Amino acid sequence: MATTNELSRSERKRRAILAAAEALFLRNGYLGTSMDELAELSEVSKQTVYAHFGSKESLFVELVSSMTAAAGDGLHDRDERAALDGDVAGHLARYAADELAVVMTPRVLKLRRLVIGEVERFPDLARALYENGPERAIRSLAVTMAEFTDRGLLAADDPVEAATTFNWLVMGAPMNEAMLLGDEAIPDVAALQRHAAHAARVFVAAYGVGVR
Amino acid sequence: MATTNELSRSERKRRAILAAAEALFLRNGYLGTSMDELAELSEVSKQTVYAHFGSKESLFVELVSSMTAAAGDGLHDRDERAALDGDVAGHLARYAADELAVVMTPRVLKLRRLVIGEVERFPDLARALYENGPERAIRSLAVTMAEFTDRGLLAADDPVEAATTFNWLVMGAPMNEAMLLGDEAIPDVAALQRHAAHAARVFVAAYGVGVR
DNA sequence: CGCGCAGTACTGGACAGTCTAGTTTGATCG
DNA sequence: CGATCAAACTAGACTGTCCAGTACTGCGCG
Numbered sequence: 493m494a495t496t497n498e499l500s501r502s503e504r505k506r507r508a509i510l511a512a513a514e515a516l517f518l519r520n521g522y523l524g525t526s527m528d529e530l531a532e533l534s535e536v537s538k539q540t541v542y543a544h545f546g547s548k549e550s551l552f553v554e555l556v557s558s559m560t561a562a563a564g565d566g567l568h569d570r571d572e573r574a575a576l577d578g579d580v581a582g583h584l585a586r587y588a589a590d591e592l593a594v595v596m597t598p599r600v601l602k603l604r605r606l607v608i609g610e611v612e613r614f615p616d617l618a619r620a621l622y623e624n625g626p627e628r629a630i631r632s633l634a635v636t637m638a639e640f641t642d643r644g645l646l647a648a649d650d651p652v653e654a655a656t657t658f659n660w661l662v663m664g665a666p667m668n669e670a671m672l673l674g675d676e677a678i679p680d681v682a683a684l685q686r687h688a689a690h691a692a693r694v695f696v697a698a699y700g701v702g703v704r
Numbered sequence: 705m706a707t708t709n710e711l712s713r714s715e716r717k718r719r720a721i722l723a724a725a726e727a728l729f730l731r732n733g734y735l736g737t738s739m740d741e742l743a744e745l746s747e748v749s750k751q752t753v754y755a756h757f758g759s760k761e762s763l764f765v766e767l768v769s770s771m772t773a774a775a776g777d778g779l780h781d782r783d784e785r786a787a788l789d790g791d792v793a794g795h796l797a798r799y800a801a802d803e804l805a806v807v808m809t810p811r812v813l814k815l816r817r818l819v820i821g822e823v824e825r826f827p828d829l830a831r832a833l834y835e836n837g838p839e840r841a842i843r844s845l846a847v848t849m850a851e852f853t854d855r856g857l858l859a860a861d862d863p864v865e866a867a868t869t870f871n872w873l874v875m876g877a878p879m880n881e882a883m884l885l886g887d888e889a890i891p892d893v894a895a896l897q898r899h900a901a902h903a904a905r906v907f908v909a910a911y912g913v914g915v916r
Numbered sequence: 917c918g919c920g921c922a923g924t925a926c927t928g929g930a931c932a933g934t935c936t937a938g939t940t941t942g943a944t945c946g
Numbered sequence: 947c948g949a950t951c952a953a954a955c956t957a958g959a960c961t962g963t964c965c966a967g968t969a970c971t972g973c974g975c976g
Contacts, residue, residue, distance in 0.1 A: 664876030
């Protein structure tokens with residue numbers, strides 16, 4: 493109890509390796525990262541790396557998969573019960589701001605760049621990222637859109653189409669800028685909130701009741 | 705006159721190298737492409753490759769730069785005189801469909817994936833792609849938006865903001881799907897046209913005159 | 917004690933870039 | 947037309963380095 497500090501030795505090593513792998517793969521890419529470098533940064537011997545993860549490819553797949561799943565969970569747990577009043581635009585703006593706050597971080601953006609660059613080599617990882625990211629967000633949004641429509645607050649005949657439209661109205665510009673311009677081009681929180689509000693305003697103008 | 709076939713020998717070799725470089729870099733990435741492989745596919749000796757382009761890095765930069773510039777030119781030459789009537793939505797839908805047709809091709813998408821994956825190694829190439837792609841399109845669109853507004857056909861107080869909004873309304877969904885799901889996920893022409901029309905409809909609902 | 921780890925050397929192969937020696941090409945001129 | 951010549955090209959060996967993965971020896975933690 494005095495010696496073991498919360499975690500088994502093996503588990504600590506394993507996490508050290510994953511932490512180093514995250515740093516190196518996100519910075520240098522798959523081919524640009526060497527296992528020697530990785531062992532050194534992990535402060536672990538190469539043997540230990542291979543004992544925990546059988547190969548470079550396995551390590552890469554495991555790391556990216558877990559990061560993808562974790563990033564997807566970030567957005568998931570939100571109470572959708574706040575939509576009782578009629579402030580659709582406000583609700584959507586808040587949702588969009590939250591989504592942007594999760595996605596527009598160096599970690600997530602680097603992961604996305606890495607996966608996009610490796611689409612040909614690891615198509616399954618890219619598909620997993622797509623499903624855990626945009627697709628999941630859109631599915632969840634579509635439920636909200638349908639609810640708003642049922643209550644007569646919105647005219648979204650096709651909830652998935654509406655959700656897709658709103659999602660990319662929100663994410664399109666900042667995401668694509670960040671992909672190419674690097675992490676320094678990430679807007680600050682205030683700018684993201686302004687953008688979220690703008691997107692919600694445009695969306696409600698097109699899908700609000702009584703407009704069309 | 706009978707011997708030289710249109711192009712000098714040197715020029716033919718040069719183009720063969722660039723063609724092979726395009727195929728290999730777009731498929732395997734920068735680090736994933738070897739100069740031996742490239743020389744073989746070019747049907748040229750390695751010496752010739754190094755005679756034409758001093759290094760792997762130079763060749764890569766030159767190839768990507770020229771592809772970026774060429775792709776940017778594709779959209780540029782359009783007669784904007786067709787907007788005399790009041791059919792704003794129709795005009796924007798046509799513009800969007802054209803833009804999508806240029807961008808949603810395997811060649812351009814692979815280039816984009818390649819550049820995104822190499823942002824850390826070659827930030828200048830990524831910036832050039834951004835400026836020749838989205839930024840250029842948005843600047844040109846902003847002019848159109850301002851004209852429409854002057855004629856009372858649109859209420860775009862901030863033409864750049866309006867152009868940015870429309871641009872990503874159009875490009876966001878298909879672009880981001882294609883980035884992660886690969887070239888097989890590129891929608892067909894009909895689907896792209898439908899999407900373009902949808903984007904124009906949403907945009908006009910938000911920015912059209914008399915709505916807000 | 918014994919398992920898992922450190923440290924490190926090693927294998928086999930790949931890769932960027934250079935070097936050398938010989939060959940082809942195409943223009944020029946007698 | 948044919949000889950000549952320089953530039954460009956070929957083929958492949960070669961250097962120095964790096965890398966994924968393995969083998970082995972000893973050591974310290976539990």
